[in-house]
Amino acid sequence: MSSAAAATYTTIPISGIDVIFRSTQNLSASLSRCRPWPEFLATVSALDIPPSLSAASLRFRRNAAYFSLNYAMIVTACAAVSLITTPIALILLGFVLFLWLILHFFREDPLLVWGRHVSDWAVIAGLVMLSILALYITGPLRNLSIGIIVGLLIAVVHGVLRNPEGLFLDENDAVSTGLIASHSTNRSGGASFTPPV
Structure with missing residues (x-):
């Protein structure tokens, strides 16, 4: 086990039941960060064909980062549907x-x-x-593989066709794309202040 992984552990040993309970809470918190499905499905105006292969690749990377939990749920649902017969x-x-x-x-x-x-x-x-x-x-390996492939294809098609304009991962992403201005700092390290005139 690496020292980096060991550093994230708590210092007080807890029981196996408590570990599972805390993991379940982490899973629930992670699922709560899923993007809203109406935003995921979007309107027809948010869907278009990218102008080039590089634009399609960039579009897919941005959408995959933004909608990663939605895509994971779609792949899981497709895999589950493929196993309905068993x-x-x-x-x-x-x-x-x-x-x-x-x-x-x-x-x-x-x-x-x-x-x-x-x-x-x-x-x-x-x-x-x-x-x-x-x-x-x-x-069920064959059925499961088909379900996972269908889910991945849905995710890729959505990621390429969904125009990511207006989707921002966090404040840093919004700053880097110019949506919001970053605060400049003065030489002492504090934020600059301009008094009202």
Whole structure:
């Protein structure tokens, strides 16, 4: 485990249940940052064909950064729809995805099992083996692949056709594109102040 990853952990060990509870809160907070669906779907006026391949690439990168959670939800939904004919596979793979989200992607604290620290590599190895086992038992690899590919195609088409003008990731992005002016600082490091006349 790297020292950078260890630095994000809390210093007080907490139980496995608390780790899962905090990971669930992190997942919920992350999902709350999803862009509104009406903004994602936009109006017909926000859709157009980019003038060049480089413009299409830039447009897709900006939209992918701005709508990343929306795209992830679309790919997940397409994968789930592709497994409708095999409900046991849908339930089992949904549970495995939930474990990946809780135990790896949104976990901030070290995982303790029966009082022993479980390394990040052990968690990843266990999740990979569990994923392979779930795919082997249920056998929906072909349907799942088709669902993921359809979801990715939807995301790419939307990312290329959706005009990103007016979409800003944060204040720094708005400053760099000139929507808002940055505050200049004086030599002492403080913000400059111009009194009203």
